[in-house]
Amino acid sequence: MQAETLDLLEWNRLCQHLSTFTTTKLGAIAAAHIPIPDRYEETLELLTQTKEAYALEERNAGVSLDGIQNITEAVFRAEKQGILSALELWAIATTLAGARNLRRQLDNADYCPNLQILASDLRTYPDVEQEIYRCIDEGGNVLDRASERLGEIRHELTSVRDQIMTKLQNIMQRNASSLQEQIITQRNDRYVLSVKSPQRDRVPGVIHDTSSTGMTLFVEPNSIVQSNNRLRQLLKMEQAQIEIILTELSAKITEIAEDLQRLLIIVTKIDLAVARARYAYWLGGNPPHFLDQEAIVLRQLRHPLLVWQQKNEEGREVVPVDVLISPQISVVVITGPNTGGKTATLKTFGLAALMAKAGMFIPAREPVEMPWFDLVLADIGDEQSLQQNLSTFSGHIRRIGRILEALSPQSLVLLDEVGAGTDPSEGSAIATALLEYLGDHTRLAIATTHFGELKALKYQNPKFENASVEFDDASLAPTYRLLWGIPGRSNALAIAGRLGLPQDILAAAQVRVGIGSAEMNDVIAELEAQRREQTQKTEAAAHLLVETERLHKEILDRAEMMRSQAKELRERQEKEVNAAIAQAQKEVGRVIRKLQQGEQAATDVQHTERRIEELTKRHLPEMPPAKPKLTLNIGDRVRIPKFGKIAQVLTVPNGAGDFSVRLGQMKLSVNLSDTEPI
Template identity: 60%
Template structure:
């Protein structure tokens, strides 16, 4: 709970929203807005490797990787497995997605020195024969084509013949009874062909009235001589619908047979889209790839010219003020860093910037800082930033801080029977804003000192402002 609360305090959802605008697909955008946080350093390293390779790949390609044609076909695949009959538009979306994925794989396979991406797309199965069959049977409007089957071709031929006969008969009637016709045109009401007749002269053209104009001056009549052909046309249309449904059922069954591979394709393409979004976002904010250092090997945390990513966005996208960068150089022996200074001096922003940088590195994003960017991989990032004062819950500012700090300490406790070094949470980053504030200064100072001493022995790094 405290970790999700920390993400809210750091305004992580806002950063994810910004990231989602760089996604090319609907699924990529959804995943970017709800970005999962890796639980292991290996996962983070893999995500960073993907971002780095895409970053390098897009520097060679113009205009970059294209996701044209790729759509969210997840719901269609689920219904195909449940033996529903997919409409033509959804079958067409599956075909264009297969083509888009194949183009992506072709581009990546033709590039050198991108082993992580090559390995990712190697699992793609794009079924060109299924794509071709869908395009043979479904046109660009999502309608079943004449060539989909011999029977469909025959039915469509009958349709054209009967429609032509109806049109010819109606044209003859319009010419013969031109004085009774409101307009010399043939139109439709439902699936019936009609002509507009002046209401006072309806007896001149006997037939079935299918509609009336708003004013009542025009009646839309299907002449009696055309009614048998209209009935015949209706029967042929039903045959056409039955055959179209049969063709779409066969195509849907073929999709259902390969659904596991298509779901995997969708996951791979979304992973690629997410990596591209991370790369483009990182480029846009002027970020550099981080390297995870090992404090046990006496490696220093190096974050020079570190800028808050949300302030960078505000500056570039919303014409905000210039971002003031900070330098953080922390030796591995230091477990607690305290920041002091006047109000509005940037202490809270510094805490949030460090917290966001740690989360960004975990999910495979670059950090808006000057190279080299070096920091540990933090298993947990926990924060008490801002005021949890609540009149509804009878919480003062001080009580709010204490409640949040207690949740942080609970998160740092090792699980029962777990005596590994990681159990003491040496891989945790804790950020405390105005620690000990909101109560008597003497008592607050004593509490802050005791808390920071405890955290020095139970976290990788604690940063606190006073």
């Protein structure tokens, strides 16, 4: 039933979207098939990893997983003592290097302790990595330095090949007119020349092939037969040596295969954590807080698949919904017109519950508060088993039966058009009984319906709550907004009238519906109007609060700027004053020297001194008058301002001004600076 619910909620599509945020192929494969945790502790572990990866992204310190490749099959074959190819060994070496670099990055991220612990278990075997790099290059070629014998063989190969080319070049020059083309080619791994068929005798040798027309013969001249034979021997020796090297390297991988398997698991977990964080950042999501006995709070909740359509597929703007459910409520009945968003609301909340269980952030405004549901079970849509020839009603009942079998006290149950597909009176009775049963046996059930009888359950059972999707009477279109505490009203007659149904038919229909139904619709319409008015006032108040906060910040910024400017002005003025005083002092010095030389009168000195005094009084702050020093004797009384009390002197103040006093029943040591005379 859980797997069937995942299909109904399109969980696989969400996983595919998540996989686009991974870095490695292993991470993409794992993200596309994310299992839903069965244990609360596992969810908390995943959520903690997501939070830490999100912190990395916020600091622009995201980890790099470059070089890490999908080496699963190669490691599995190494465990079976298989021989790996050079490219597979190179991929293992780059994966070891990438994992070591990943661990080094997380070692420096002290704010990610859980990811650090995860990465600390990575064993990267740098000696094995370096040995692979010594023997193999990026293109998957075994290098000459891999073994001394391989180097010798390749050196001889080069020498023999050069000899063959030299001989063939000489033959081509001497017999240019006998050749079809002036090129050297190969047939059966042997070097040959393309000789014109009529000129066969001019180039004696072994014929290895003929062209389709028979006009060209591919001849191996007799002079290079021995060299070609040696070349083939050396090629076989080279291949044998390469196999020896690959076998030795593969044996090293076999020894560490178990640790490599664990390395792949750890790296994939980290890749998934980073992908969840990046997906959360892209969605504008927030971390869920699991509170079992508290209200469910999901404000501005958006359907993640619709957000994807809006951003990547030019879909229409997503209308968020508020899901606010009191802790005592265990059944929510959503009513309203068709295509109004009831089913979308079910799927949105169901996906939010699954995302929270999988350690993902929820596309809703902070705070995100909800219970941890051990199971999410859904009956959505009118699918039916054609093989069993079941009707829509039968298909629903079969699925509901499976839901009841899997039910637990901590489950979330989502029912779309509960009781539909059969006689309305009987369907309504079944739906009522089913919802009452779910209210007593599960954590939360949310059902959509058109049955008017289910709207009244809220007033009979405190566990029930009503919600409705809003409908705009003027445009005859749904707004896709969810209203809480208000049942949905029927809009069939209003819509029919606006679409042109004759008034006499509408009047007859209204009589059959009954006066009570019309009055109920009027009451619901009035409640909706009151809710809209209250919402507008709330939004206006929120806007006013935002504007007030903006103005407050602007005032603080301006005040800080003015303080900074005033400080700069004071510093500039002090510098100017000090410079003027220094200049005046220089003038005094000059006057004094001239007086000593008998060149100036005393009046000149007095004039300069007055200028200095004027500058000092005008620009330098006045020093506070010195505080008179107290002279105290034993028995005198003094006031201690910080206590607001009067104390009696017990000892005469010492050189530092410390002395003892009696304050009430206490004996204290104080300083002259802490006292005042009486």
